[in-house]
Amino acid sequence: MDITTLCIHGAKNNTHNTGAVSVPIYQSATFAHLGVGKSTGYDYSRVQNPTREYLEQTIAALENGIDALAFPTGMAAITALMELFSIGDHIIVSDDLYGGTLRLFENINKKNGLKFSAIDTSNIEEVKKHINPETKAIYIETPTNPTMVVTDIAAMAELAKANNLILIVDNTFLTPYYQQPLNLGADIVLHSGTKYLCGHNDTLAGFLVTNSKELSEKLRYIYKTTGSCLSPFDSWLLIRGIKTLxxxxxxxxxxxxxxxxxxxxxxxxxxxxxxxxxxxxxxxxxxxxxxxxxxxxxxxxxxxxxxxxxxxxxxxxxxxxxxxxxxxxxxxxxxxxxxxxxxxxxxxxxxxxxxxxxxxxxxxxxxxxxxxxxxxxxxxxxxx
The missing domain is CATH 3.90.1150.10 (Aspartate Aminotransferase, domain 1)
Structure with a gap:
């Protein structure tokens, strides 16, 4: 299916049988059980909500991933992402990242024991020099914010895989409509959904997308535990925005x-x-x-x-x-x-x-x- 069609029709809607063209807003915090050990597939909206699930499946399909997680903001998505790492882990990052991302790394994640090297990731030789035994991931924006530096995703993915590193790509500026980092070898794609995916300057959102079952399970556990999930109404607004992406x-x-x-x-x-x-x-x-x-x-x-x-x-x-x-x-x-x-x-x-x-x-x-x-x-x- 062409991506322009996918933007409009999204994931298959299995949440209702009314024939409604617009996905319903399931404004419910909890869901009743059919009996002991019996569930509709939805128990509590922090874990999953039908409206948010439809949005997540649509984003996963657009990025050609197996799973997507919807957060209240892009920064919330990055905060959860950093929980994949442990004290002493080292991450190589683009030196021209969005200022809020660098602020999080410098003032929150470093305090919690993570280490960062901010370098020009468009220079792959420079990236190679900074890989050490503690390095666990490479985090890039491409193009960067605000000086529009471009990193070769496929080349960076090859380097990451050779060193058993996770490659994370912030794809906010180009969206899956213009660029699909997972297809180029990335492991996780990040979006500030507030921007082009929403498209109307009226809603905050963030996304993490992966094509790895292992990473999906880890991120879902973090998501459920920390509780930073997108609301049903904001999920619906993103669904509507993506139709015109x-x-x-x-x-x-x-x-x-x-x-x-x-x-x-x-x-x-x-x-x-x-x-x-x-x-x-x-x-x-x-x-x-x-x-x-x-x-x-x-x-x-x-x-x-x-x-x-x-x-x-x-x-x-x-x-x-x-x-x-x-x-x-x-x-x-x-x-x-x-x-x-x-x-x-x-x-x-x-x-x-x-x-x-x-x-x-x-x-x-x-x-x-x-x-x-x-x-x-x-x-x-x-x-x-």
């Missing part, structure tokens, strides 16, 4: 391609980070491991003053955190998504006062360009 991603990418090209022609824009540009250093890797480039663009302007003026002059594009929704959002990473990263580390990764991150939405691309043009100019801003 394919058409949203294609339109947003079309807009992003046009805007990225325009940004490269602007005098005040000194650098454009978009993996769909042939000038991107990892363009060929992106083409090889995915079927699209997504709609996330970062760009560096000439001065901090230009960046601040742009943020204050925009009328259509919203100055807000998050990404992946139908509305275009612009973020100032150094003071928002990566504010908790030490300044020296931020600057070393190119996250400076001139860098902006743009999540391109579904608006007319020319309207978005007009808004950016007036915000970049010296003239007073005007209403669109």
């Amino acid at each position: 394919a058409v949203r991603m294609d339109k947003q990418q079309e807009n992003a391609m046009k805007i990225a090209g325009w940004l490269t022609t602007q005098e005040k824009v000194k650098k454009v980070y978009y993996i769909g540009l042939p000038t991107h250093k990892d363009y060929e890797v992106s083409k090889r491991q995915g079927k699209g480039f997504g709609s996330m663009i970062s760009f560096e302007v000439d001065t901090e003053e230009t960046a601040r003026n742009l943020l204050e002059r925009l009328n259509l594009i919203l100055f807000a955190e998050s990404l992946g929704g139908v509305e275009s959002l612009i973020t100032y990473p150094i003071y928002q998504t990566h504010a908790d990263i030490p300044l020296e580390d931020r600057l070393a990764r190119g996250i400076n006062e001139k860098l902006l991150r743009l999540s391109v939405g579904l608006e007319n691309a020319d309207d978005l360009i007009t808004d950016l043009a007036q915000a970049l100019s010296k003239e007073e801003s005007y209403e669109i």
